[in-house]
Amino acid sequence: MSVTKSTKPVGIEVSLAIAEAVKLAEAEVVAAYPITPQTHIVEHLSDLVANGELSAEYVPVESEQSALSACLGSSAAGARTFTATSSQGLMLMAEMVFIAPVLRLPIVMAVANRAISAPINIWNDHSDIMSIRDCGWIQFFAENGQEATDMTIISFRLAEDKNVMLPVILNLDGFTLSHFIEPILFPPQDKVRKYLPPYQTAHKLDITKPISMGLLGAPEVFTEIKKATDNALVASKKYVSKAFDEFGKIFGRQYKLVETYKTDDAETIIVTMGSISETATVAVDEMREAGEKVGLVHLRLWRPFPVDELRAAVRGAKHLAVVDRHFTPGFPEGPVATEIRALMYHEADRPKMSNFILGLGGRDVPRNHFKYIVEQVKGLGASGRQGHYEMVGVLE
Numbered sequence: 001m002s003v004t005k006s007t008k009p010v011g012i013e014v015s016l017a018i019a020e021a022v023k024l025a026e027a028e029v030v031a032a033y034p035i036t037p038q039t040h041i042v043e044h045l046s047d048l049v050a051n052g053e054l055s056a057e058y059v060p061v062e063s064e065q066s067a068l069s070a071c072l073g074s075s076a077a078g079a080r081t082f083t084a085t086s087s088q089g090l091m092l093m094a095e096m097v098f099i100a101p102v103l104r105l106p107i108v109m110a111v112a113n114r115a116i117s118a119p120i121n122i123w124n125d126h127s128d129i130m131s132i133r134d135c136g137w138i139q140f141f142a143e144n145g146q147e148a149t150d151m152t153i154i155s156f157r158l159a160e161d162k163n164v165m166l167p168v169i170l171n172l173d174g175f176t177l178s179h180f181i182e183p184i185l186f187p188p189q190d191k192v193r194k195y196l197p198p199y200q201t202a203h204k205l206d207i208t209k210p211i212s213m214g215l216l217g218a219p220e221v222f223t224e225i226k227k228a229t230d231n232a233l234v235a236s237k238k239y240v241s242k243a244f245d246e247f248g249k250i251f252g253r254q255y256k257l258v259e260t261y262k263t264d265d266a267e268t269i270i271v272t273m274g275s276i277s278e279t280a281t282v283a284v285d286e287m288r289e290a291g292e293k294v295g296l297v298h299l300r301l302w303r304p305f306p307v308d309e310l311r312a313a314v315r316g317a318k319h320l321a322v323v324d325r326h327f328t329p330g331f332p333e334g335p336v337a338t339e340i341r342a343l344m345y346h347e348a349d350r351p352k353m354s355n356f357i358l359g360l361g362g363r364d365v366p367r368n369h370f371k372y373i374v375e376q377v378k379g380l381g382a383s384g385r386q387g388h389y390e391m392v393g394v395l396e
Helices: 014-024 039-050 064-076 087-097 145-159 189-195 219-235 237-251 276-289 307-314 335-344 367-383
Strands: 010-013 029-032 057-060 081-085 108-113 138-141 168-173 181-184 258-261 268-272 294-299 301-303 319-324 352-357 389-391
Touching: 010 014, 014 039, 014 108, 014 145, 014 168, 014 181, 029 039, 029 064, 039 057, 039 081, 057 064, 064 081, 064 087, 081 087, 108 145, 138 145, 145 168, 145 181, 145 189, 145 237, 189 237, 219 237, 258 276, 258 307, 268 276, 268 307, 268 367, 276 294, 276 367, 294 307, 307 335, 319 335, 319 367, 335 352, 352 367
Parallel strands: 029 057, 029 081, 081 108, 108 168, 138 168, 268 294, 268 319, 319 352, 352 389
Antiparallel strands: 010 181, 138 301, 258 294
16 A cells, blocks of 8 residues: 555655655656755655656656756646755756746755765755755755655645745755654645645746746846845745645644744743754753753744744843854854844844854764753853854864
């Protein structure tokens, strides 16, 4: 029996679960090139197409750039389209990545986050996605396998919303999430079809009604086109919430743009993204038992940035400890911390902010790292300093 027909949780590798979710979404075109650690996603999709479980065109291409080029064409022709990549593959794909949102093509792409060379490293951090964070795609970070599975279906629903029509990147931590076996509850096919209707677009490449896409943007129109794309991305936030709410009503699992944990009376709040959020949750529990007023904020939506929701989530805290899985060479802060510091700048009661770089190149992030972070942040009160920046775990 197909795993997606089970009414109970199924133990399955998260990468395979994402592929099964693409099957449930009834994608019509998959174009991809294998690269560690996302390979298992597209390998399983090729199996599903080959054995007839997914009625789709699987396009094996010669590079990641070609993969997204094929996706641009298939999406423009009106097909529900999926791809996946990672790290160096995303870098090779970058030229095409920036085209999709301007053409308003609702492609869904899973990115198994992995460090960018050099040195060659196949393990997890967020340097790949942060290098193209301004690409104009809606971007999520999954915390666990169930979320990655659900968010795959949600991503198609959101991307194809007539009020959105933008591509979506679903980030999942390479290996530490992509290759783990977890119990996954797959939503029933009939309910997925209720939540995700067949893809229809008003503007597509059709030889009977010819149109042009991707024409030259002269200086007289370039700024206006970019502004219009940004307006669409910013406006999509309310439809993200709508897609979450509709998913919750049908399937019983409710997601939020920003998740909070024990923040109501927290003096120190840790901000995380991705799978280390679960580790941080356990650390918060242990610190709470020791009498520390600590809470956690997990960013699920990265673009468009949930400005109001983040501000509300950290309001009242004395200290904010932002965790980055990528650093900015030549600048004393990571990208997530820089953005949060900027949006908090005009808040009258803004907390003291610190930034901690963790888990680069797959280095382990144990619970004790979060306890160390809180100790460092607590020391700011006595010193009078406004913040702290540190790469945690660097060998001297």
